[in-house]
Amino acid sequence: MNKVGVIMGSKSDLPIMQEAIDILKGFDIEVDVDIVSAHRTPDKLFDYGKNAHNRGIKVIIAGAGGAAHLPGMIASLSPLPVIGVPVKSRNSIDGWDSVLSILQMPGGVPVATVALDGAKNAGILAAQILGSSDKCILDKIMVYKEGLKAKVIDSAKDL
Numbered sequence: 001m002n003k004v005g006v007i008m009g010s011k012s013d014l015p016i017m018q019e020a021i022d023i024l025k026g027f028d029i030e031v032d033v034d035i036v037s038a039h040r041t042p043d044k045l046f047d048y049g050k051n052a053h054n055r056g057i058k059v060i061i062a063g064a065g066g067a068a069h070l071p072g073m074i075a076s077l078s079p080l081p082v083i084g085v086p087v088k089s090r091n092s093i094d095g096w097d098s099v100l101s102i103l104q105m106p107g108g109v110p111v112a113t114v115a116l117d118g119a120k121n122a123g124i125l126a127a128q129i130l131g132s133s134d135k136c137i138l139d140k141i142m143v144y145k146e147g148l149k150a151k152v153i154d155s156a157k158d159l
Contacts, residue, residue: 001030001056002029002030002058002130002134002137003029003030003031003032003055003056003057003058004024004029004030004031004032004057004058004059004060004061004123004126004127004130005031005032005033005034005048005052005057005059005060005061006020006021006024006031006032006033006034006060006061006063007033007034007035007036007048007060007061007062007063007070007074008035008036008062008063008064008070008087009035009036009037009038009039009063009064009065009066009068009070009087010035010037010065011035012065012089012090013063013064013065013087013089016063016085016087016117016119017033017061017063017085017087017119018119019119019120019123020061020063020085020119020120020122020123020126021033021123022120022123023120023123023124023127024123024126024127026144027127027137027140027141027144028136028137028140029126029127029130029137032055032057034048036048036062036070036074037070038064038067038069038070038073039067039069045070045073045074045077046077048074049073049074049076049077049078050077050078052074052078052080053078053079053080057080058080058129058130059080059081059082059083059126059129059130060074060078060080060081060082060083061082061083061085061119061122061123061126062074062082062083062084062085062111063084063085063086063087063119063122064084064085064086064087064098064101064102065086065087065088065089065091065092065095065098066089066091066092066097066098067097067098067101068084068086068087068097068098068101068102069101070084071083071084071085071102071111071113072084072101072102072105072109072111075105075109075110075111076109081112081129082110082111082112083111083112083113083114083122083125083126084102084103084111084112084113084114084122085102085114085117085118085119085122086098086099086101086102086103086113086114086115086116086117086118087116087117088116088117095116095117098116099113099116112125124141124144127140127141128141
């Protein structure tokens with residue numbers, strides 16, 4: 001079974017990261033959720049990054065605010081695709097510190113980065129990555145996208 005790891009630096013990130021969890025569950029994708037702080041639990045971070053693929057995880061979504069080192073550090077340790085979600089936290093500089101920390105990765109350590117607080121898109125992107133090799137997931141994504149199209153067409157009728 002396809003499984004996506006959704007990790008965050010602290011429990012305060014959960015309201016944002018819940019959007020990724022919900023969208024993945026909506027596609028019937030198994031989700032493994034954990035708190036892994038790059039700064040407060042470095043041993044846990046190393047273990048998670050080095051072993052996620054051995055636990056059946058196929059894609060990792062990592063959300064972090066402030067200095068936002070979690071996505072990049074996980075990407076440096078794991079052979080899996082990592083999607084970073086910059087989270088606007090209480091110690092953040094309007095979220096820009098998080099965005100730039102995740103976005104500006106050095107060559108050789110890619111992190112796909114979504115918008116500030118964009119966990120929903122991270123979940124969709126993870127599903128699309130899995131869908132590239134799983135027809136069942138791909139079909140669900142196609143239905144989802146048709147639903148988005150229908151919503152726009154319906155809302156235009158109300159103008």
